[in-house]
Structure formats: structure tokens, C-alpha cells
Amino acid sequence: MARRLYENPADNSSLAEPGRTIGAGTRTLSRLFRNELAMIFYEWRTQLRIHHAQLNPGR
Structure with a gap:
């Protein structure tokens, strides 16, 4: 899930959407x-986006 968001930080999926893909519930992922x-x-997603923007200015 982290890799998918790292590759596409603009992805606005809720926590439930990737959870369905990997077979974990929203509460479980939230707790983790x-x-x-x-x-x-x-x-975390906001921090990832900030990090991505710093590494890729002008994108």
C-alpha cells in the first residue's frame, strides 16, 4: 500500500480502498x-506528498 501511494502520491483513495485490495479492514489499517x-x-499521506514535492520540484 505504501509503495502504491509512493508511486502515485496524488491518489486520493480512502484507507478502505487499499484495505480491500490487501484484505485488511479500515480499523486494522488505521490502528497499524x-x-x-x-x-x-x-x-502520513500528507507527509509523503510533502516529501515527494521536495524531491520533485516543479512537478
Whole structure:
């Protein structure tokens, strides 16, 4: 899931959409993000987008 979003940071899928793809529920994924990364999915996605913009200025 992280790889998919890294390759396409403009993807606005909710947490439920990639969850269906990998067979995990929204609550499970949400809990994993909080426990593993100390942030919720939407915060992480924002950080990913900022990082991507810094690496690819002008895109």
C-alpha cells in the first residue's frame, strides 16, 4: 500500500480502498498506522506528498 501511494502520491483513495485490495479492514489499517508510525493514515499521506514535492520540484 505504501509503495502504491509512493508511486502515485496524488491518489486520493480512502484507507478502505487499499484495505480491500490487501484484505485488511479500515480499523486494522488505521490502528497499524497509529502504532507503527505514530500518525494517522491521512497525516502520513500528507507527509509523503510533502516529501515527494521536495524531491520533485516543479512537478
